[in-house]
Amino acid sequence: MPKLSVIIPCYFNEDNIPVTARELVANEANFHPEVTFEYVFVNDGSGDDTLGALQRAQTAYPSKIRIVDLAANVGSYNAIVAGMAHATGDCLAVITADMQDPPELMVQMYDYWKKGFKLVIGNRQDREETGLSRWFAQTFHWLMKRLALKNIPDGGFDFVFFDRQVNDEVVALQERNSNVFYLMVWLGFPYVNIPYVRRKREIGTSRWTLSKKIKLLIDSLLAFSYFPIRAISVVGLVLGGIALAYGLYIIALRLISPNEPAGWTTLMVVLLFVSAFQMVALGVIGEYVWRGLDAARERPLYVVREILN
Structure with a gap:
């Protein structure tokens, strides 16, 4: 039966x-x-x-x-x-x-x-x-x-x-x-x-x-998807492309005009944005590392x- x-x-x-x-x-x-x-x-x-x-x-x-x-x-x-x-x-x-x-x-x-x-x-x-x-x-x-x-x-x-x-x-x-x-x-x-x-x-x-619901969402997403890590890579490539384009723009201005543009506001905005992205990226990577450590301990x-x- x-x-x-x-x-x-x-x-x-x-x-x-x-x-x-x-x-x-x-x-x-x-x-x-x-x-x-x-x-x-x-x-x-x-x-x-x-x-x-x-x-x-x-x-x-x-x-x-x-x-x-x-x-x-x-x-x-x-x-x-x-x-x-x-x-x-x-x-x-x-x-x-x-x-x-x-x-x-x-x-x-x-x-x-x-x-x-x-x-x-x-x-x-x-x-x-x-x-x-x-x-x-x-x-x-x-x-x-x-x-x-x-x-x-x-x-x-x-x-x-x-x-x-x-x-x-x-x-x-x-x-x-x-x-x-x-x-x-x-x-x-x-x-x-x-x-x-x-x-x-x-x-x-x-x-x-x-x-608890938010933790479940994070746990489930990280356990079954590589999306967060891949998203970091994609955003990093996009930011790299923007940085390269902006760098070429600054060089072109320097060659065309003897007066170097001030650019303080732009520089600070870019710096803060990139720094914020780096902190988020480290947080996501930290979530994966912590889960690896938790599994390595083999606690019941x-x-x-x-x-x-």
Whole structure:
């Protein structure tokens, strides 16, 4: 009998857990009776009573829920990798603890997996969220599709269903400062995507702050694209061409007229502009160097405090 492991990263989700566990277990009725289930909840160093809520849910569903309690907050994607490393299913899914993604979609995902697809993506065709969060998400995935992974679906995604082989490959990579969902696409297995509308969060407040979103954008872009480095080279060549042309212009003026042009304002503008570009270039290169150093240290992505079966 195929076993489905559902991985749910949790961070300050104390109020969500009872609803999430109940809806996930209720969703089992939509599957074929042959499927067995395992729910791997990963407590990502939450500062509230998320762990207590998970233990109460485990008491209510003792044969279904496993808890991976991390020693510290390591970020949603590292927490997902921790869940993947401790999941035992033949096929696996990742879903958020706030139930913004419809668990019933996993039934259709499972059917595609049975047909041989090793990766099934639930991509957000639209979202009920508004304001800055909606704009940032759209901009983020637009940039990634055009500058990094051109074969990712439109609208972004963090609701996936995948085969054990995909799981093992991603866990073996142990890649830092990356995007676990994009890594699944990067592996190269053919995938199918199912569009859906992401729900508005009803319980609790998102801890996905603007600073975390910006870090994710930088991490994802640098992990899957050489665009920043190449952009520096292109801008450097353009500035070099401008500098050469301006130098020839100054020489020509010097030869034509005995009075050398003052040029103080122009000189300062050029100097400040080039200096600013050099600082930006050093910052981008520093981001790559820091990531190389972080990988060379080979520190663990996460530390597990306790496994509760």
